[in-house]
Amino acid sequence: MSDSTVSRRRAIALAGVGVAGIAGAAAVGGALVRGEVADDDHAGAALGAIAFTGEHQAGIVTPAQDRLHFVAFDVITKDRERLVAMLKDWTAAAARMTAGRDAGEIGAVDGIPEAPPDDTGEALGLPPSGLTITVGFGPTLFRDADGKDRFGIAAKRPPALDDLPHFPGDVLDASLSGGDLCVQACANDPQVAVHAIRNLARIGMGVVSVRWSQLGFGRTSSTSRTQATPRNLFGFKDGTANLKLEEADLLKQHLWVQPGDGPEWMTGGSYLVTRKIRMIVETWDRTSLAEQESIVGRHKGSGAPLGMAQEYDEPDVKALPVASHVRLAHPDLNDGARLLRRGYNFVDGSDGLGRLNAGLFFMAYQRDPRKQFVPVQRNLSRHDDMNEYLKPMSQALFACPPGVSGPDDFWGRSLFS
DSSP: OOTTSOOHHHHHHHHHHHHHHHHHHHHHHHHGGGTOOOTTOHHHHHHSOOOSBSSSOTTSSSOOOSEEEEEEEEEOOOOHHHHHHHHHHHHHHHHHHHTTSOSSSSOSSSSOTTSOOSSOOTTTTOOOTTOEEEEEEOHHHHSOTTOOOTTSOGGGOOTTSOOOOOOTTOOOOGGGSOOSEEEEEEESSHHHHHHHHHHHHHHTBTTEEEEEEEEEEEESSOSSTTSOOOBOTTSSBOOTTOOOTTOHHHHHHHTSOOTTSSOGGGTTOEEEEEEEEEEOHHHHHTSOHHHHHHHHTBOTTTOOBTTOSSTTSOOOGGGSOTTOHHHHHSGGGTTTOOOEEOOEEEEEEEOSSSOEEEEEEEEEEESOTTTTHHHHHHHHHHHOGGGGGEEEEEEEEEEEOOOBOSTTOOTTHHHHO
């Protein structure tokens, strides 16, 4: 199957949305060069394609989709050229999949019967579903655990990609933390997201191996003013004060790496912190409504700060409970630090004692974790009353480079040049 051929998936998607949907898809297409979804056609955006190329990687300020498949990889080859070749192959495959095509040029069913297909096929017949694929590089890609510079890039490690500290209350599982590379696949169909990760893992066989992965559902923040604020598994609206894609000045200040911040290859990129946080929901569910609201600092129904009437009313920090989550995370108590949060709920079965293994897969993008995530998390981990109901299980940090400019570009090109 050539890139110029309209795929079965795209044809089915357009047929399914009808004339109005096609018009909406065209409107979405006008926004694709910016890596954003048009504000005026939510249905078309949910089904349609989001541009893969642009100044920044899609999947950061893109209006948050409903489903996540996140994976961290270890690089198992010592061959720099094999790693670079895989990143080129990944980039080409991601461009195809985000456009609604198969991962490979031939596809799942058009190859010769005697050879394995170059696409796994479980997304045949499905629309693009707003799929975005975002890649990041971990600290150990630059120097491994033994301090070895495997790929000759140690001198290009950004100062902001500093190892995250241990925070009070953390009970981290090393097997669920860190990683040389990460891939974040977000979509409005879980099978589309899983298909993307599965095919990148297949392409990377022999070069990378999966270190850990996480499925997520029900976004726990909004990254656009066009989105309603969702709720987390504690039942509270989450992400009311999040950075939004429409706030260009704030994004420049808090999200995108600027010239002079570090090595040039990261200019236009962002740093991603992930934390898997188990929520002790059974204990929380036995806590009174008044206490829940005091711990969070917001009314459970409306999402308004305590003492206020509307969700987006600015909190009176001095009037909030001293150890409330909203107060301790507020920029006024953290030297103005703000994050772009993009987390998801998870339920990974039960723990064998009748308790749900459920919680928040926290993801936050920022310009410099040393000045943003780290001081905010230190404040929360030391003083937040919510800690009684939380068990942090994993932690990772990745440098997500700027967007890909076109078919001759690939993830990490300037890093490895």
